[in-house]
Amino acid sequence: MKKIITITLLSFLSLVNAQTKVKPTKGLKIIYTRSSNGKLIENQDAILVFSSKSETLITSEKINNGKALYPFEQSLINRSENKVVQVTQLQKEKSVTTVDSLSLAKQTFEFLAETKTILGYKCQKAKTIINSNTIELWYTNELEIKGAPTSLGQNIGLVLEMVRNGNFVISASKIEKIKNVNPSLELQKYTTKSKLIDGLSYKDLVWKSRFTTIKVFENEIINFSDTSKSNDSILRFANGTIILKKIKFPEIKKSDLLFLDLIEQSNGDAYDRTGSVFVIPQDKKQSFLDGLQYGSKTLPIYENGNGKQYQGIVATNEYTPIIELMRFFTPFGIKQYNYIQLKDKTWHETVPYRMDITDLKSNISGKTVYVGTFIGNYDKGGHKISMNITINPSESSLNKNNISIPLFNTTNVMEMAGQEYATMFNHEKGLEVTFVVDKEIKNAKLRYITTGHGGWENGDEFVPKKNTIFLNGKEIFSFIPWRQDCGSYRLFNPASGNFNDGLSSSDLSRSNWCPGTATNPIYIELGDLKAGTHTIQVKIPQGANEGGSFSAWNVSGVLLGE
The missing domain is CATH 2.50.20 (outer membrane lipoprotein receptor (LolB), chain A)
Known part of the structure; x- marks a missing residue:
């Protein structure tokens, strides 16, 4: 002391x-x-x-x-x-x-x-x-x-x-x-x-006095257990793999900057898992909270002709999907498995994630909203996290966005409660969302997060795939999301097994993510959007199923502008 x-x-x-x-x-x-x-x-x-x-x-x-x-x-x-x-x-x-x-x-x-x-x-x-x-x-x-x-x-x-x-x-x-x-x-x-x-x-x-710190979670467990129960402060859903807290945010000034800080460590789970921090909008008749409380089947259904039904992933006239603040990935067993000894390896105790979320401040400024965190896992010990959101005063913020409209989020955060995996890209239609703009939006852009998953070594997690985005039927952007720097985070991954070729699983390049990192959004310029109806479509050449394994793509999109 x-x-x-x-x-x-x-x-x-x-x-x-x-x-x-x-x-x-x-x-x-x-x-x-x-x-x-x-x-x-x-x-x-x-x-x-x-x-x-x-x-x-x-x-x-x-x-x-x-x-x-x-x-x-x-x-x-x-x-x-x-x-x-x-x-x-x-x-x-x-x-x-x-x-x-x-x-x-x-x-x-x-x-x-x-x-x-x-x-x-x-x-x-x-x-x-x-x-x-x-x-x-x-x-x-x-x-x-x-x-x-x-x-x-x-x-x-x-x-x-x-x-x-x-x-x-x-x-x-x-x-x-x-x-x-x-x-x-x-x-x-x-x-x-x-x-x-x-x-x-x-x-x-x-x-610390120069900015406002809003504590969201402190040493909370995210696990998979029938015994996971809600209390007066923290709500737990999907067998404990989702935690939720109601947060009252102050008015955030136009020039202020907003940051999300999350710290994670294993509390038993040895594997790399998908994580997501999100806000539940409640601006329409139905919200994602209804699905958490009453089951995923109560959420609006998206169908594209491939025979499957996807719950609660796109905006409709009466429903707004969850807003993804940060997509992150846990490393292989940090802290819990630090007893594993390798020469010249001193494992880190925790993994920190920090993301600038200033773009999304209009969704929470002056509002009381539910902030949630999901980590997909099937482990009774699971993971332990702490999380803060900070509001940092700035005299000259370069961020001019004052419009933030969530359009889609295919990350199945209710995975352990029956929400379908994002396999809609095995059909030529892919993902399509139609939305109405009440008045012209200047300098519109799409805040887009994408990561590929599944299929083992021949699946989309390990195979580069082009993402193509269309606006009103016209291709406006395409790129191959791919991370080649995963080996930089080896010290976060004590339980990542070593292979005969001298590599470990955490070293391998992946479709826009690495174990122990957050995935940055990219910004796709849409130009000025006139008032009226518009359609955004996402196409990805998703790989075919292999036996019991399949590929999926978690993509989220928020419309930004002035």
Whole structure:
């Protein structure tokens, strides 16, 4: 357990001031602005620095004006004590503090002969390299006070400009001389009482405070057992191979980014399995939840002429299929089978999956929805997972999609409750869905996930097959989904048997998936879709049955646009 130092920020600053006899003295107030690639960054919160001969406070204009949003961070540099005090106000009545006694002493610079004038003061140039970033500092000694807009270069002079890698610049825009300045007291104006904690704990708390974490599942078992039961929090279906939880999402801003994090380990199952994280839309008369509660046969049926019936896989006027947030594949027995020893193999304990799901935020923003996870398995121990969704604020998100319409999902997440495998591609019609667009959609695209399965060595799991997508009867895209990097994940797969040819099963290339990975969606440009009726068709040359084995294709598609 990390040790928490039980001393408040106020008492710490008082102690430092007493030791160093810090009193209000003549000083400076400097405003710095940021620019990138020669352009001033819009709507920025300018850096504000108060500096005396012994101390420097790095804050901001919004903090100084009482308009800063939580969390916000400030730094106090005490040069006589060679200390950096960092304070983050997490909430109105909660802040955390840490003290670094070493960082200033560790800074090294190359001092160069170049000079230039900034705001009327002659500046010299210093250079340093941090984490492969070249930082150039322009500093002056004409004001006889030291300081900088970051903790870097606090002892070399008054830094008026910082240039990172030649394209990101922090530069002083105004210098104001102040009769009486005490940076320590300035810091106390903007913060509440705060306990000092160690640097690593501080960094962790501050990092986590910058985004919203929604816990979905924590150490939940997904297995196959008649004894799997629901409780007040977690619903279990299909003999425990599906877990479901109702989640209330806050309003998600247009610029925010959305990420899904899942951690998996074997709790008994030795095999690689298909997994899917999904949301159940309930915007129409019927939903996938009806199938979970009352059986797969209650879901709308899709038929294409091959003699089989496929339950709940395509959108209709009265039904919306599940929205796949992430398709993932478990490795062979991670954690549970780590006792298997091979030379030069140290097995990983868990496998992490992380997926950007920003495209789909309109389906959950401000809504209460069911979020589920499926892992197809027939093992009583099964698998153990934990899962979070994070909302990360962003000032300049490149994602412009505000329309997200689920169209199809052939992944039979109710596999253990009788939902048919996705074998419809053995017929020339393949998969076809007709949908109505109420108004024109600009820059439409299909978020498409595809993986091939089954048939052993001659099946579509191990044989490349072309996927072709048609819009309104016209071919618009085709490609061969194939992964050749599966051997990179060998250390996730302790139970993957070794073959006589020197390979293991987890090394083999597959139809767009590897044991221990998630499958990325691809984006198929559809152009502008006019209001009215449209049809999307997916064709794949599915392999023929071989004895008792057969091939299948799990494909999901969501219509995106503006």
